Amino acid sequence: MRALLILVLAGLAAACATTVPTEVRTGEIYQRHASEESVSSVIYGSIRSWRPAGDEAVLIEFSRNRHYLFELDAPCRTEIPFAQSIRLITSTAQRVDRFDRIRVGESTCRILDIREVDFDAVRADLEALRQQPEAGRDSVDTDVIHRDDYSGGT
Numbered sequence: 795m796r797a798l799l800i801l802v803l804a805g806l807a808a809a810c811a812t813t814v815p816t817e818v819r820t821g822e823i824y825q826r827h828a829s830e831e832s833v834s835s836v837i838y839g840s841i842r843s844w845r846p847a848g849d850e851a852v853l854i855e856f857s858r859n860r861h862y863l864f865e866l867d868a869p870c871r872t873e874i875p876f877a878q879s880i881r882l883i884t885s886t887a888q889r890v891d892r893f894d895r896i897r898v899g900e901s902t903c904r905i906l907d908i909r910e911v912d913f914d915a916v917r918a919d920l921e922a923l924r925q926q927p928e929a930g931r932d933s934v935d936t937d938v939i940h941r942d943d944y945s946g947g948t
Contacts, residue, residue, distance in 0.1 A: 821846065821847030821848030821851065821853070822848065823916060823919050823920070824847040824848075824851070824853050824863055824911055824916060825847070825848070825851070825863065826919075827911050827912045827913070827915045827916050827919070828863040828909040828910070828911045828912075829909050829910045829911075829912070830909075831909070832892070832907050832908060832909055833862070833908050833909065833910060834891055834892060834908075835889050835890065835891035835892075835908075836856065836860075836862055836889065836890050836891070836908060837888060837889050838856035838857060838860075838888060838889070838890065839856070839857040839858075839888065840856065840857045841854060841855070841856060841882070842855045842856065842857060842859075843855045844880055846874045846875050846877065847863055848874075849871050849872075849874055849875060850865055850866060850871050850874070851863050851864060851865045851866065851874075852864050852866070852874060852880060852896065852898070853911060854880075855913075859913070860910070861910070861911040861913040861916075862908055862909065862910055862911060863907075863908070863909045863910075863911050864896060864905050864907070864908055865905070865906045865907040865908075865909075866896060866898070866903040866904070866905060866906060867903050867904045867906055868903075869901040869902070869903050870896065870898040870899075870901045870902075870903035872901075873898045873899035873900070873901050874898055876899070877898045877899050878899075880896055880897065880898050881896065881897040882894065882895075882896055883895040883896065883897060883902065890905070890908070891905075891908070892905050892906070892907065892908060893905075
């Protein structure tokens with residue numbers, strides 16, 4: 795019985811040692827495909843969906859399949875990974891700019907930067923990650939990638 799317990803614990807430790815690429819977990823893939831230039835404002839009709847993009851940003855999909863990365867100041871950084879919803883607090887209807895705020899959980903944060911994201915490139919990178927197992931693994935754990943994958947409702 796004791797030997798069986800040791801084998802089970804060793805198996806669990808080995809399973810935990812294999813990880814999905816860091817970029818999938820932290821949202822670096824979205825950062826990589828965000829434009830170099832910041833935009834001062836975004837005019838939108840509706841928000842289709844959103845998702846955390848690391849600890850300091852959220853990716854928001856607006857109507858017409860437009861994706862933007864919003865980097866936020868410190869108060870929201872601890873709540874982004876656990877947030878169930880966000881709320882844009884804007885000074886102008888249907889337009890968000892760098893002077894506006896986003897409410898994440900119990901915190902309201904200033905928008906530090908807004909950059910458009912090439913989401914076709916994001917999809918291509920995610921597909922390449924699914925096709926490419928990590929060294930020492932037979933396949934990529936697609937459940938973990940899909941959990942971090944942003945479907946965007948499309």
